[in-house]
Amino acid sequence: MNSKIAERFILGKVIAQKEWRLGLNSLYVDAAIEPFVAGQFTQLALDEDCHVLRPYSFVNPPSESPFEFYYSLVPGGYFSSRLVKLKPHDPIYIAKRPSGRFVLSSVPDATILWLFATGTGFGVFLSILQTQQPWLRFQKIVLVHSVQNTLSLTHQHLVQLWQHQYPERFYWMPVVTGENLSDGQRGAVSKRITHLLASGELENQTGLSLSAQTSQTMLCGNPAMIHDLSELLKLRGLLVNHVKQPGQITIENYWKLDNKNNA
Ligand SMILES: Cc1cc2nc3c(=O)[nH]c(=O)nc-3n(C[C@H](O)[C@H](O)[C@H](O)COP(=O)(O)OP(=O)(O)OC[C@H]3O[C@@H](n4cnc5c(N)ncnc54)[C@H](O)[C@@H]3O)c2cc1C
Structure with missing residues (x-):
């Protein structure tokens, strides 16, 4: 070296x-x-x-x-x-030196924190949720994980821990896009995140309102999901969060937008 x-x-x-x-x-x-x-x-x-x-x-x-x-x-x-x-x-x-501003100190205060991940973009939220900061700052936390098949719904021991610790505050929303689900796989829904938001299902299922007044959102993973979801959030009045101009949409793209879609 x-x-x-x-x-x-x-x-x-x-x-x-x-x-x-x-x-x-x-x-x-x-x-x-x-x-x-x-x-x-x-x-x-x-x-x-x-x-x-x-x-x-x-x-x-x-x-x-x-x-x-x-x-x-x-x-x-x-x-x-x-x-x-x-x-x-x-x-x-x-x-030696870690990088990145996809951290909670970059996210303004709100009542609800919505975390949207595709595939391995889920990992970064596992790190954040294993610290005290989100639980001290936000009353409700919704974790949405979109995957192609149920085998990709990993780290369930952590999800179950938070469900147990924060039954009134933590909402787990698995989204399986590439499989027809059997009755035994309750909880997972075979639709895209964008559909769940646009149709109102996300808010109906959680009983929470996703608006610029109530919410902060963090989006991580597939750039196509991030783009499409950001556009939907902007229609609701949310803005992309910048250092100089705080908003409600904080983004981490894992790669540049192209034809691939398997995060
Ligand atoms: C800030 C940041 C954090 C990241 N953290 C993670 C992480 O925790 N886990 C993780 O798996 N990846 C993560 N990535 C992506 C990772 O760095 C690599 O891009 C990825 O592992 C692919 O590298 P590769 O050399 O195998 O593919 P390459 O040979 O570099 O890329 C092949 C092609 O695949 C596309 N591509 C890249 N990643 C994916 C993907 N996941 N699914 C589909 N297509 C893809 C690229 O656009 C490229 O066209 C992160 C990226 C960024 C920018």
Whole structure:
């Protein structure tokens, strides 16, 4: 590692690789990096020259280690196809300094916090919800997770924990877009997030009103969902949240908008 790269990156170690389903994994990494804030991401690299980097969000809360990175194997994806092959004790390079402003301190106060994720965009909300801050600042929290199939509804132990801890405050809304659901899979609905919002089902099911007066929203994952949902939210009077001009829509795109749609 040359000295310029050594200033920015540190050698870490893979602790474990968990396969939730084929092509959907969590990678657990141990490394002595600087503290991060829930909602932030870091850069990972697999070779010592750190020439090829990809950003991944922390799933664990800042108080816990090893770090968890929740990722999907992107068909033809250069980095994720290598990440999936890593085994315990393998080396991995990680940026020393975490990055990103998709954090609660960037989000103004409101009564209700709506968290919208597709696929692995869910991970960043797991980190945020494992801290005290959202529970201290918002009266109600709605977590909407859109996936293609029910096997991708992972980390249910955390969802159940919050349901148990905050039965009157926490709303879990799984959305399964690519399967016909059997009666046994109660709770999951086979429609898109945008449809649920436009049709009023989201508010009917939670009994909560999504408006600029009541709500803050955070959107993470597939850029097509983020674009379409943002447009719907803007029609309701919500504005994109900027440092200089606070609004109600805070966004993290995982990749640039193109034809792909499997976060
Ligand atoms: C701030 C930030 C945080 C991120 N955090 C995560 C995370 O926690 N977990 C995670 O899985 N990914 C995350 N990503 C995306 C991640 O960095 C990589 O883009 C992704 O893993 C694909 O890399 P790749 O080299 O395999 O694919 P590439 O070879 O770089 O890309 C192949 C193509 O797939 C598209 N693409 C990229 N990601 C996806 C995807 N998930 N689904 C479908 N198409 C995609 C790209 O636009 C590109 O056209 C994050 C991205 C950003 C910007």
